[in-house]
Amino acid sequence: MNYKTLEGKIQYADLMKKYPQLIKSKRGRNGGTQAELYILLKIASMLDKDLVVEIYRVFIESQILIWRDVGGENFKELNEIINLLPDRIGQKNQGIYITISNIIRDKLDILDTRGYNKEEHNAFIQKTRSEYLKSLTDMIKLGFIKNYPELKQALMRL
16 A cells, blocks of 8 residues: 555555554644654655665664663662662652652753653663663662662762
8 A cells, every 4th residue: 555645745644544553643732643663764764765764873773762761661660669768668759750860861961851852862861871770770779879868969979
């Protein structure tokens, strides 16, 4: 099936109907369209050959998606271990998770986490963020950090 009109425009609605599990769209505030990488590459190749090469370079060669996912898992693990700190057991720690995330963003000069941001979508920054989170988790596990004030101090020293 051809997903381009005679004028060369891509028929996104048809693609979304054909691949609902791979392409998702949301209207309104914080809305947008997300697609699996392979579908993204296919659509990009229909638009512009140079664009598809750039997407391969950014997403595949730099392993940005791998580091983003590893960082996400490391963030979850750090949040879980924060809940086990003696001064945080039984507390609502959502604000602490956000504070830690914001401090790391400041340290890495991540300006914005909504939409496309050149700094946010840099594999080196994603890898560094992941390593910061893993280091903090390991320091808690090894007993070098015993409470939230010590965690915040360690974070500021990274």
